[in-house]
Amino acid sequence: xxxxxxxxxxxxxxxxxxxxLRAVRMAGSLTQAEIARGTGLSAATVSNIVxxxxxxxxxVVADTSSGGRxxxxxxxxxxxxxxxxxxxxxxxxxxxxxxxxxxVLAEESEPIDTDVSAQQGFDRxxxxxxxxxxxxxxxxxxxxxxxxxxxxxxxxxxxxxxxxAILPGWTGVMPRQELSQRLGMEVHVDNDANLGALGExxxxxxxxxxxxxxxxxASGVGSGLVxxxxxxxxxxxxxxxxxxITLDEAGPVCRCGNRGCLETFVGSRYLLNLLNANHPGxxxxxxxxxxxxxxxxxxxxxxxxxxxxxxxxxxxxxxxxNPRRIILGGDLAEAGELVLSPIRDSVSRYAIPxxxxxxxxxPGTLGGRAEVLGALAxxxxxxxxxxxxxxxxxxxx
Ligand SMILES: [Zn+2]
Numbered sequence: 001x002x003x004x005x006x007x008x009x010x011x012x013x014x015x016x017x018x019x020x021l022r023a024v025r026m027a028g029s030l031t032q033a034e035i036a037r038g039t040g041l042s043a044a045t046v047s048n049i050v051x052x053x054x055x056x057x058x059x060v061v062a063d064t065s066s067g068g069r070x071x072x073x074x075x076x077x078x079x080x081x082x083x084x085x086x087x088x089x090x091x092x093x094x095x096x097x098x099x100x101x102x103x104v105l106a107e108e109s110e111p112i113d114t115d116v117s118a119q120q121g122f123d124r125x126x127x128x129x130x131x132x133x134x135x136x137x138x139x140x141x142x143x144x145x146x147x148x149x150x151x152x153x154x155x156x157x158x159x160x161x162x163x164x165a166i167l168p169g170w171t172g173v174m175p176r177q178e179l180s181q182r183l184g185m186e187v188h189v190d191n192d193a194n195l196g197a198l199g200e201x202x203x204x205x206x207x208x209x210x211x212x213x214x215x216x217x218a219s220g221v222g223s224g225l226v227x228x229x230x231x232x233x234x235x236x237x238x239x240x241x242x243x244x245i246t247l248d249e250a251g252p253v254c255r256c257g258n259r260g261c262l263e264t265f266v267g268s269r270y271l272l273n274l275l276n277a278n279h280p281g282x283x284x285x286x287x288x289x290x291x292x293x294x295x296x297x298x299x300x301x302x303x304x305x306x307x308x309x310x311x312x313x314x315x316x317x318x319x320x321x322n323p324r325r326i327i328l329g330g331d332l333a334e335a336g337e338l339v340l341s342p343i344r345d346s347v348s349r350y351a352i353p354x355x356x357x358x359x360x361x362x363p364g365t366l367g368g369r370a371e372v373l374g375a376l377a378x379x380x381x382x383x384x385x386x387x388x389x390x391x392x393x394x395x396x397x
Contacts, residue, residue: 021058091114121167146185152171190375193223212226215313224240289338
């Protein structure tokens with residue numbers, strides 16, 4: 001392949017091609033006008049690029065209507081490549097196989113014990129990926145990449161999993177290498193909160209938005225921040241650790257070593273402890289939500305108080321980032337208005353009015369699938385030039 005001089009006609013063309021492909025890949029399908037708006041390219045340039053991509057079989061174009069007018073929607077061809085998502089949660093291992101046209105072709109979830117070793121966990125993930133690829137009828141060499149979700153922070157420099165409240169024996173393992181060695185595929189890894197944010201951005205309650213925050217409240221508390229359509233991770237990969245903002249300097253000691261972090265007031269262990277004395281038997285957060293919806297006053301109070309505290313964190317996010325939407329995920333989100341309404345009250349109390357006015361606080365629409373769908377979206381977002389363009393160039397040659 002000839003080397004392109006930066007700024008030359010052909011490198012500019014390739015850059016434009018990649019911008020169009022990326023916009024379509026992340027949205028699932030777009031009209032040509034939407035592509036032009038999203039990429040800043042002229043209508044004529046978009047039209048030429050779409051024609052070229054259609055001729056090479058990379059995209060398909062279908063008639064649709066937009067605002068009552070006829071339009072043409074562009075999406076990636078279903079056989080442009082396969083992506084795989086793997087999500088390790090606190091009680092489950094979930095795997096999905098999808099294509100670049102945003103269709104999920106196979107998906108399964110299995111229960112997993114919190115004391116499972118990393119070796120056993122990755123062995124099971126390998127078996128599930130192979131089984132689901134078989135079910136969907138694809139050979140492993142059709143897979144462009146695998147997105148992997150882990151319930152804890154990933155050290156950007158070493159790739160090691162940091163301290164996690166959910167899979168305690170896994171601290172220090174290298175998730176990307178573990179799975180990539182087993183599958184022989186390129187693996188991209190991220191934490192559950194970032195993947196939940198990506199999932200809701202691409203498939204759920206955040207579709208079409210460029211700026212949002214996803215707050216996940218379960219055993220741990222974290223957030224994924226989307227700024228200008230991209231996950232913001234920070235140089236160390238720890239951006240969004242909203243669970244560890246201090247609400248009370250003299251509060252309980254947190255697993256991070258500080259005191260009175262948000263997580264110590266709304267994490268599931270704390271909430272369940274509050275209810276243990278009056279609710280004999282094994283309680284889970286889902287069960288608490290169910291009891292609250294049936295009118296149990298103690299459970300309603302605990303959820304409402306948690307909402308107020310989450311709202312203090314949400315107000316801080318709102319002041320710092322001015323997101324358009326805050327999406328609540330995790331087990332507590334199942335409580336709907338019982339938790340959302342106190343969150344909104346806190347936001348209107350603690351956030352500056354001009355930022356709070358533009359903000360909506362909503363539940364995620366994907367539930368427990370947010371992370372695994374976010375893992376599929378992670379591959380689409382990280383694949384960059386390598387996959388689709390090479391295929392296009394080859395097909396066009
Ligand atoms: Zn903490």
